[in-house]
Amino acid sequence: MALICLRPFTVQTGSPLLTLHRFRTLRARPLLQGQPHTSRGSTRLSASLRSFEKWTRVQSSSLVSSGNVTVAVRVSALTEPAKQLHTSAALRALPAPLIWLVLRPLQKVAAIIIGRSIRKWWKALPPNKKQLFREWAWQRRWHLVGAGTGLLFFISLFFFTHLEESPVTGRSRLLVFGRDTFMELAQHASDEFMEEYVDAFIHASDPRHQVVEQVVQRLVQRNHDIEGIDSLSWNVHVVDRPSVNAFVLPNGNIFVFTGMLEAVADIHQLAIVLGHEMSHALIGHAAEQASMSHVVDLLSLILLTVIWAICPRDSLAVLGHWIQSKLVQFMFDRPFSRKLEAEADQVGLKLAAKACADVRAGPVFWQQMELAEQLIGEPTTPEWLSTHPSHHNRITHLNRLVPEALEIRAKCDCPALPAIDPRVAFSKTVQLLLENAKKQESKERKEREMAKDTSSSRHRLGGVLATSVLSQALLSKRDLTESGLTLKGVQPTVSLQTSNGNDQVHF
Numbered sequence: 001m002a003l004i005c006l007r008p009f010t011v012q013t014g015s016p017l018l019t020l021h022r023f024r025t026l027r028a029r030p031l032l033q034g035q036p037h038t039s040r041g042s043t044r045l046s047a048s049l050r051s052f053e054k055w056t057r058v059q060s061s062s063l064v065s066s067g068n069v070t071v072a073v074r075v076s077a078l079t080e081p082a083k084q085l086h087t088s089a090a091l092r093a094l095p096a097p098l099i100w101l102v103l104r105p106l107q108k109v110a111a112i113i114i115g116r117s118i119r120k121w122w123k124a125l126p127p128n129k130k131q132l133f134r135e136w137a138w139q140r141r142w143h144l145v146g147a148g149t150g151l152l153f154f155i156s157l158f159f160f161t162h163l164e165e166s167p168v169t170g171r172s173r174l175l176v177f178g179r180d181t182f183m184e185l186a187q188h189a190s191d192e193f194m195e196e197y198v199d200a201f202i203h204a205s206d207p208r209h210q211v212v213e214q215v216v217q218r219l220v221q222r223n224h225d226i227e228g229i230d231s232l233s234w235n236v237h238v239v240d241r242p243s244v245n246a247f248v249l250p251n252g253n254i255f256v257f258t259g260m261l262e263a264v265a266d267i268h269q270l271a272i273v274l275g276h277e278m279s280h281a282l283i284g285h286a287a288e289q290a291s292m293s294h295v296v297d298l299l300s301l302i303l304l305t306v307i308w309a310i311c312p313r314d315s316l317a318v319l320g321h322w323i324q325s326k327l328v329q330f331m332f333d334r335p336f337s338r339k340l341e342a343e344a345d346q347v348g349l350k351l352a353a354k355a356c357a358d359v360r361a362g363p364v365f366w367q368q369m370e371l372a373e374q375l376i377g378e379p380t381t382p383e384w385l386s387t388h389p390s391h392h393n394r395i396t397h398l399n400r401l402v403p404e405a406l407e408i409r410a411k412c413d414c415p416a417l418p419a420i421d422p423r424v425a426f427s428k429t430v431q432l433l434l435e436n437a438k439k440q441e442s443k444e445r446k447e448r449e450m451a452k453d454t455s456s457s458r459h460r461l462g463g464v465l466a467t468s469v470l471s472q473a474l475l476s477k478r479d480l481t482e483s484g485l486t487l488k489g490v491q492p493t494v495s496l497q498t499s500n501g502n503d504q505v506h507f
Contacts, residue, residue: 104297107297107298107301108301108304111301111304111305111308112304112305112308112317112321114305114308114309115304115305115306115307115308115309115317116308116309116314116317118305118308118309119308119309119310119311119312122309159174159295162174162175162176162291163175166283166284167227167228167282167283167284168226168227168228168279168282168283168347169283169343169346169347171343173288174288174291174292174295175284175287175288175291176290176291176294176295177287177290177291177294181287182250182284182286182287182290183250183251185250186249186250186251186253186286187251189249190249190251190253193237193249193253193255194237197237197239197241197255200239200240200241201237201238201239201240202238202239202240202258206238208238208258208261209236209238211261211267211270212236212238212254212256212261212270212274213236215267215270215271215274215355216234216236216254216274216278217234218271218355219271219274219275219278219351219352219355220234222351222354222355222356222412223351223354223355226282226351228282229282232251232252232281232282233251233252234252234254234278235252235253235254236254236256237253237254237255237256238256238257238258238261239255239256239257239258240257240258241257241258241259242257242258242259242262243257243259243260244257244259244260244262244263244369245257245259245260246260246273246274246277247277247280248277248278248280248281249281249286250281250284250286250287251281252281254274254277254278256274260273263365263368263369263372264365265361265364265365265368266361267357268352268357268358268359268361269361269362269364269365271352271355271357272348272349272352272357272359272361272362272365273348273365274348275347275348275349275350275351275352275355275357276344276345276347276348276349277344277348278348278351279343279344279347279348279351280340280344282347283340283343283344283347285340285343285344288340289336289337289340292332292336293333296328296332296333300324300325300328303324304321304324307320307321307324308320308321330384330385333387334384334385334386334387335384337387337388338383338386338387338388338389341387341388341389342389342397345362345394345397345398345401346401349362349398349401349402349405350405350408352405353405353406353408353409353412354408354409354412356409356412356414356415357409358417358418358422359401359402359405359406359409360402360406360417360421360422360423361422362398362402363395363398363399363402363423364422364423364426366391366394366395366398367391367395367423367426367430368426369391370391370392370395371430373391399423
């Protein structure tokens, strides 16, 4: 005997169907071909279907096997209209880094409130209750030590379970936020920059934009072996602003200011600068820096709560809070940022070496930046106060990396470099500049003695120095040709090319 249950249901599209469930099936004798099926189970099923056809249209078919009776029922539609189901759009959660940025100041406020509440609660306690509390804490000191040890254990466990290896350098680093999560946040940042500089973007047909585009393509094409470089969409945006700046977002959007294009002396320096910025995105420095800041902030909350709990007055607590924030800033945040910048210099120099750039131009660029800041009188910021290494330390670091980069370049089928090192040529330029400045100063001293026109003489000296440095025209054209330097205003075309003469990039 077969027990059959009929149950209507509605699917997502709103079309009602009928499901047929058979709870138990008994063995039935095989039927002869053409013999009508008159089993009791079939009779009950026919009666049920006849009663059900009063409010539905049913197309049914029965299949008889040799051992079991199997009944399949298909319902085309119900006679009564079904209620349509409407589903709302799926809600998307905010990126974890964005939530952290929003909650970051609230966490500090909560720590201040908790610490201040503990201090007021302690002050309000009578002396006898304070003594009882001290005795209670002393009696349970080992329990408290165990709780603190357990907390440190879980913190250490969290730290070691979130360690990952850098895909480019192989360095172990802490990543609380994944790179995939940061891509969505980078898209928000990219949209904001696009809106901010919408009126300052240079058209793609502009030669300056084409130069940057070709250098980026060159860097990507020659570094396919680096993990992650092909997964990013490298989009170039040139901003018509005088700032000497360039940066790359984690999603591969590149922003280069025209001030940077005017600061570089040749295509080799531009390739090294862009390689440095692209390295930040390849290594995932943004996610790494945010992860480290998140962990440091969580640990700082404990110290902040203790400061507001033990300081007798709010003014002292505010002072302690300020000291604590500065210690975190100068002992953790900025040294860590300088470490990432040094790593980007190392990886960026390798990218430029594989692209057949003259890696010896890297230290020269930062020597130019240092000299330009000295000429305009810009104050020098101590390195321990900055998020970037000082120009002097950066030059020293790059000079140590140049031999290794030259070996990498030699293995990439690149054309031979000029015999004269651009670093040596730049040093000669500076020496000639100083000698010329001394001669000019001596000449002006004589003129002052004769004409007593100090102000005009100083003005001419400043103009001569600025023109000499920016154009780097103190070397003769013959010296520049022999040294292989390609300075602006002397040799208009600079190319990066392989030995077969392809993939040229021109100013």
